[in-house]
Amino acid sequence: MELPLVSSDTAEAAAGAAPAACCGPLTRETITASDADVFARKLKALADPVRLRLVSIVAASEGQEACVCDLTEPVGLSQPTVSHHLKILTEAGFLSRTKRGTWAYFRLVPGALEAVAAPLVTV
Numbered sequence: 510m511e512l513p514l515v516s517s518d519t520a521e522a523a524a525g526a527a528p529a530a531c532c533g534p535l536t537r538e539t540i541t542a543s544d545a546d547v548f549a550r551k552l553k554a555l556a557d558p559v560r561l562r563l564v565s566i567v568a569a570s571e572g573q574e575a576c577v578c579d580l581t582e583p584v585g586l587s588q589p590t591v592s593h594h595l596k597i598l599t600e601a602g603f604l605s606r607t608k609r610g611t612w613a614y615f616r617l618v619p620g621a622l623e624a625v626a627a628p629l630v631t632v
Contacts, residue, residue, distance in 0.1 A: 548628055563594055564622070566580060566584075567615055572616070574614055574616040576612050576613070580615075599615070602621055603621045604617060604618060
């Protein structure tokens with residue numbers, strides 16, 4: 510004999526009780542669709558092991574600044590490949606770039622990493 514499926518709402522209604530709410534009310538504002546698009550692009554820029562290492566190396570460097578010449582060896586990639594990753598991180602707003610002679614220096618943008626976590630942190 511097969512037993513019928515009974516949801517908790519059906520059982521409560523049969524007993525005369527009001528159905529229970531499945532979720533609590535929101536306690537803070539959520540991000541808009543356009544903000545979610547921007548946020549996703551920033552997360553995508555960080556969602557690469559090489560880029561995470563580059564941000565970590567720059568953040569750990571004196572003054573949170575490093576020359577591109579000092580970033581190729583630690584990640585084991587060619588200078589053009591490292592420059593490509595640095596360009597993505599710069600366009601996403603995590604690093605700023607200054608040129609000194611023939612070398613480019615990258616600096617962590619103050620507050621950039623904290624800002625990417627802000628939409629996910631509860632107040």
